[in-house]
Amino acid sequence: MNSARTEEGGRSGRVFLVGAGPGDPDLLTVKAARLIGSAGLVVYDRLVSPEIMALIPPEAERVYAGKALGHHHLVQDEINDLLVRLARTGRDVVRLKGGDSFVFGRGSEEALHLAMNGIAFEVVPGISAAAGCSSYAGIPLTHRGLATGVQFVPGHLREGHRLDLNWDKLADPDTTLVIYMGLQSLPETTAELVAAGLPAETPAAAIENGTTPRQRRVLGTLADLAERTRAAGLQAPTLIVIGRVVALADRLDWFAPPMAEVPTP
Template sequence: MSGKAYLVGAGPGRADLITVRGLNVLRQADVVLYDRLIAASLLDEAPAHAERIFVGKRPGHHAWRQDGINETLVRLVRNGLQVVRLKGGDPGVFAHVAEEAAALAAAGLPFEIVPGVSSALAVPLCAGIPLTWRGIASAFTVVSGHEVTDHGCSGISWSLLAATPTLVVLMALGRIEQVCAALIAAGRNPDTPAALISRGASHQQRTLRATLGTMAEHQRLAQLPPPAVLVVGDVALLADTLAWYDPAQYPAEPMLWEEI
């Protein structure tokens, strides 16, 4: 039997947000290489014989280097195994899928990318925040919080980011003060509504509502845990009326961000 790699988006938070295709290939895996930001119970969906290898990242600690993950994928597929690379959210959004797919392609090995539900879209919705709002916000932008540091901003145009009707910032928690300050410096009104959603689509989901100018201070006091998604724009006001997600109604299943 020839090997093949499946680069699978597991979705955010709860296990049942994985796609049907993602679940089907996971149930046929010989090996699962998995990240930290997934529901722990998803690993139980792999066959009992399947090897499970943690290759995730925590702030300040990477279990594996990216080139090591690439080499392992290539080696396992060459050995004739069905390999699932399980990633939180969607594999094409800040998830290194391009490097992994490129390594497999360069080796002449078969692979499939299985799209997933991105936290950039699903987590705001679970807080009652659609990213567009007729007549108010007709566009949105997704950016990584890693694009701004204590030493300044990346080459991305922060004036364009500040002007977009809805801005979604992933991985912003550790740099929330810098992100908010950069947007204000680039021209965004500090009174712009904002929402910070922690551990979205899980039994631990919490939402913090503030303005762009006050969000960093509110988070300093609230100390919401990662992972978190920051939404900046008038759509954040909808969280006051459209919030529907009650974490207590969902099973308190273990999440890998708690255990590893």
């Protein structure tokens, strides 16, 4: 790929699309930790944990590009253009995203925009929220005899729209269903899955701030998880895990930060 040039004629900087993982800085890859620790310019998202933000050098320039439901600091097209503009100043850019940037992180959209504009980039994978948060909650995503596969789906609602998912395909008792950004739509999700044939007693969990000292989890079933999370006051970011593997959570619970377990209502 031919790198773009700055207005002064020099080579543009590179953009590193870095997955910051689900929150625990010990889960960063060696490459991610090295890039973060030596960064001079960081464009970061809302879901990057405070513990990982603390690894950025104090003198580094920080640019916030976070998005929360219904409140976008920058829309995605603006973020894409921002990365190009910053790279064309000749500086390297660390684009820091929670989890893995290619798993519901829109990292591929940013990479395509960089490629179309001749900006050199590298992708640094991160541990996904699904893998990290479920493990820290004592939930294996697959287990012999309980789950032979995993499905990842987004659960966020656009204003005025219903979730547009293939409920019949998702209501598979032999797979684990992981729902990103699914807290607000949880009542609809659980009702649709039961209507599609998944038993109401299927184990289910909600994991808030997974892998961090602020982690909390709520365990229940399809029938009552929405009410349990509401009663517990869980907030985003919360990952939803549905499937028979959730029944192992108590026996495999190895990570116990203060207030990690929400009392049963």
